[in-house]
Amino acid sequence: MSISVNLYTPGQSWLHQTDPRVKLLFVAASIFLLILFKNVWLLLAALLLLHLLHWSAGTPLANIRFIWKTLLPVALLMLLLRVLFYPVGEPLLTVWVVRVTTVALAQGLVLALRILTMALVVFAWLYTTTQPDLVQSFVRLGMPHAWGLVLALALRYIPTFQGTFTLIAEAQQARGLNVSHGSGFQRVRQMMPIFVAMIISSLRASGQLALALEARGYGRRGAGRTTLHGLRFRGRDWLLTAVLLSLLLILTYLNLRYGFGSQPLLLYPPG
């Protein structure tokens, strides 16, 4: 089994060229709104818009399929649980002892859509932002540089450690260690030699990494750091920020003042 932590998909789209700080604002605002709004029509609209966003950013179809494949089972489970356990309102139909109500169905759909839309938001950000830009955006927004470096190094070493883990597991199996039997506690216990070797090697690597950082003068006092390719906040980044903030404010105001999108089926509360 192997994963890729570098989700960046190279491209030249407008989203790729947008400053990562704007994308971060987009992610935060979207997640807030997706939790705030509980209306099935609005969430369906969001789902559609997010697919358009991915399309305009040139996200490969395989990536979209990957998101759906991973989250659809979770989303359906949530829909099912809601319908089963919270049968509020008028029954739509009754199957055996289960009363399926329109409201519960709508509420369940809202939950399922929320999971999918949030994922589409997060991946729109990660697919179009390189890891160094990602880290730099955090640092420019106030994260101390040392923590930015921690994050960058972690992202850099995950693939390496995946390889190390595989090698160590192979090396221990080649010495007769059997790790394909048992489950739960038993399995983890069997794998202990692999974990111990993995951790000792990783700690050794951390020591060498520290030396390498020092050899590049890291930790120097005096004149501040500079950046080879600094982030540049351009005109349209300001524009996008303004649009995002206005949308956030307007939608939040409508929701709090008039209950816009607070009902599962109706856009406005009745009366």
Add this chain to the structure above:
Amino acid sequence: MNVQRIALTAVCIAIVAVLVAVVPIPIPATGGYTHPGAVAEIFIALAFGPVVGGVAAGIGAAIADLALGYGSFAPLTLIAHGSLGVLAGYLGWKKGINGMIIAWIVGGLALVAVYFLGEATLYGYGIAGAAAELPFNLFQVGLGILGLVLYQLVRRAYPQIDQLGGTPSFQER
């Protein structure tokens, strides 16, 4: 933060992410799978304390969530696993065996509680929906007790671990 600690924290995040994302552990009698992430998270918290422990567990598990496609759960994972790391590190770092067991229990329960509350409210699962996840999360943090075993094994094999992450100072001959 000195260079050693930067490198150590980064490496610990990577260890957690790898164990969460790529090592499947079958759950007995269900056919489902979990991961040994809690083993690494408890180990790191006991060995290096609440800061490294919290950051490694939270960020490491959140990165794994993102890489596995569970993008919408990453923020909750960050808080849930982060709480485990911080609490287990705070309670169990440089403590005796009882302290370490308490650290595992409290940290583990914190993870379960954060997921439960988060799913029930923010993600809108409701009590019943979030309760359906409980056994899975309890099993996952239950495995964390083996983090204590791992800590003992690593310490026996590599006593230098006690000196990692500290501030070095030298003396004259």
Add this chain to the structure above:
Amino acid sequence: MPPILALHNFSYAYPTHSPTAEPVWVLDGVDLAVQAGEFVAIMGPTGVGKTTLCLALNGIVPHSTGGTIGGEVWINGRNSRHHPVAELAQTVGLVFQEPETQLFNMTVEAEVAFGLETLGLPPAEMAQRIAWALELVGMGDFRQRSPFELSGGQKQRVAIAAILAMKPPVLVLDEPTANLDPIGKREVFAAVETLRQQEGITIIMVSHESEQIAAFADRVVVLDNGKVATDAPAATIFTPPTRLRQIGLSVPQLSELADCLNQRHATQFRFTQLDEAAQALIHWTFTAQGTDTPLPTPQPKVDHAPLLTLDSLSYAYDGTQAALNGIDLTIGAGEFVAIVGQNGSGKTTLVKHLNGLLRPTQGRVLLNGADIAATPVAALARTVGYVFQNPDHMIFSATVREEVAAGPRNLGLPEAEIAARTTAALRQFGLLPFAETQPALLGFGLRRKVSIAAVVAMQTAVLVLDEPTSGLDQRSTDELMAILTDLNRQGRTIVLITHDMRLVADHVPRCVVLHNGRLLADAPTRHIFQQPALLQQTQLEPPPIAQIGQRLGFPALTLRDLCA
């Protein structure tokens, strides 16, 4: 002119694990002065403190390691004790052995930029320095590539560029070629030579590669027992080779040849160049020796019953181009086989099929005539022992004894048998004195021995070793080869992956050459080293003796063939 680097009676001990323990002096009174523009090679047995010395040269020892110091290190007129590493790093650039842990950025450009960003340089100057540094090491075309995708030699050259861009007047390299294949080694030595020629940078390099040191360095400093044992010009240090050999170090084969001939025939040879040696020998064999050239004795042909057979085996890592392509290979019981080829030629991929770690995409693997496709790795471990390249991928136990016992225990042997095999393996590798210490705390050479002993103790019919001598000094290499030869005599089949052609020539009768995933040649070693075209294609270089043999027109392979 005052030296750019100077050590006065410098001593160092790492922090002890308990406050009451006595410090162990890794360096104990080192005196050394290096002038600007010199190329100084540092040699010494494994575990003698060469890396510690390198770390002391830019203040990492003692500032980041703690411990106890005595004496002084003067770096361009500054006492290392009183200046932080970040400041000293601008005078002394440090390049390490392991490319994997010193390249930590996503692109080559970012890698080289990192140090410059730390220095706070403006972007325009950074861009200029990055271009300059990458050009000097010949990596100018790789700016946007990920360091992951590069070969070992390319990675090391990027590591050098990343330091170089900070323009330190001194460059210290700690065994930069120890884990590289022959092409990689050549690339790195060429890059270092360019730096010196074009930029006049002072070079200090720790290395076991005596052939290259003899060719490139001005001066060789030998460390032993924490002190400078010898400090002499590179031109003279290897002749006579006796002293270095006593310390356990490798000596260029030409120096050994000259020394051997001088002793036997009272000649006055002194060889530094291959051409010169070949010329002298041609002249000498015709005048003084006549036709009395010693001829190698042909090896008796032994029939080995087939033990492992690879039957038109191909393998592709998921979705990529084939890593192995139509390999047919039979290894007989009791054989000793070397597998050679550049990195990426498929050596490790091939041997991982021998114990089921990889399963062929096409073709079969037969063990004693039976297909192993359905046999799990843990079961094959009874017959095929496999020593991984990096000992740290194997070591997990609290004592050396437990580590060595783990394999036999996994096999489910009775306790008495486990104990007997463990003790036997410990004795064989000289590890009994360390039986109760933590293997992870031993030096690299000893960790390597533990990892091999841990597999030998399983007493498998086949023993596979992946580059078991990389990073070892000559003495450890010789000891290991003696053990392997001994095991082979007792009937074990041995398969050895190595980049060390001299080792193959001296110890291994059969040689398999891989190139781009194909089996290019499989023949007696003597035969392989007489095929210049074949070796040229794979960029493997025969040892000097074999090259001289080619020029003299007979199949010399080992020192003994030319100096009986």
